[in-house]
Amino acid sequence: MKSSFSRQNIYLFTLCLFLLVFVLVFSFAVLIPEGKDYRLKRGELKKENLELKQLSDFAIEKEVILQKLQDDNSHAIKAFENEFSSDKFKKQHQGFFSALSITKKSQLGDEDGFSVYEVNTTSEISSPKSFYDFLDAVNKSNWIIAVNFPIAFKRDGEMIDSSFTMRVYNNKDSNSSK
Numbered sequence: 001m002k003s004s005f006s007r008q009n010i011y012l013f014t015l016c017l018f019l020l021v022f023v024l025v026f027s028f029a030v031l032i033p034e035g036k037d038y039r040l041k042r043g044e045l046k047k048e049n050l051e052l053k054q055l056s057d058f059a060i061e062k063e064v065i066l067q068k069l070q071d072d073n074s075h076a077i078k079a080f081e082n083e084f085s086s087d088k089f090k091k092q093h094q095g096f097f098s099a100l101s102i103t104k105k106s107q108l109g110d111e112d113g114f115s116v117y118e119v120n121t122t123s124e125i126s127s128p129k130s131f132y133d134f135l136d137a138v139n140k141s142n143w144i145i146a147v148n149f150p151i152a153f154k155r156d157g158e159m160i161d162s163s164f165t166m167r168v169y170n171n172k173d174s175n176s177s178k
Contacts, residue, residue, distance in 0.1 A: 076144070079143055080144060092137075092141060138166075144168070144169040146167040146169070148164065148166065150164075151164040
């Protein structure tokens with residue numbers, strides 16, 4: 001019995017069979033596992049891109065809030081850089097009192113990067129309203145000052161003697177650089 005296949009056809013059939021086996025092995029060994037990894041990594045990338053966008057939006061939102069706070073509180077931020085001067089303080093706030101005297105009590109310890117001084121003040125005012133106007137002016141002054149309680153008021157004829165202490169916060173960095 002003679003085969004009807006020629007040698008050329010057998011070689012061609014063998015080559016096709018080899019290529020088919022090669023393609024199947026390559027597909028199952030390389031492409032399908034890599035495709036699964038690709039899909040997993042693509043899903044992770046989408047999640048990370050979503051997180052990145054959310055964090056970027058959050059950062060932009062916080063940057064806007066920070067800029068607004070810096071604009072609203074620029075006076076207080078600049079006040080941290082100013083060193084306290086009792087002479088300038090007297091000149092600036094003398095108009096609220098008929099007489100104003102400031103005595104530096106002592107330097108207190110350092111608090112969070114600031115040198116803290118306690119200042120005793122004694123003043124004569126004509127009405128409590130001028131004292132409250134003074135407190136408003138202190139809030140807008142060039143220094144960070146906390147008026148400590150108690151505030152003592154004592155009537156002396158037409159005038160009111162007031163006595164109180166203030167804490168003046170000086171930035172240690174600005175003091176050491178001057």
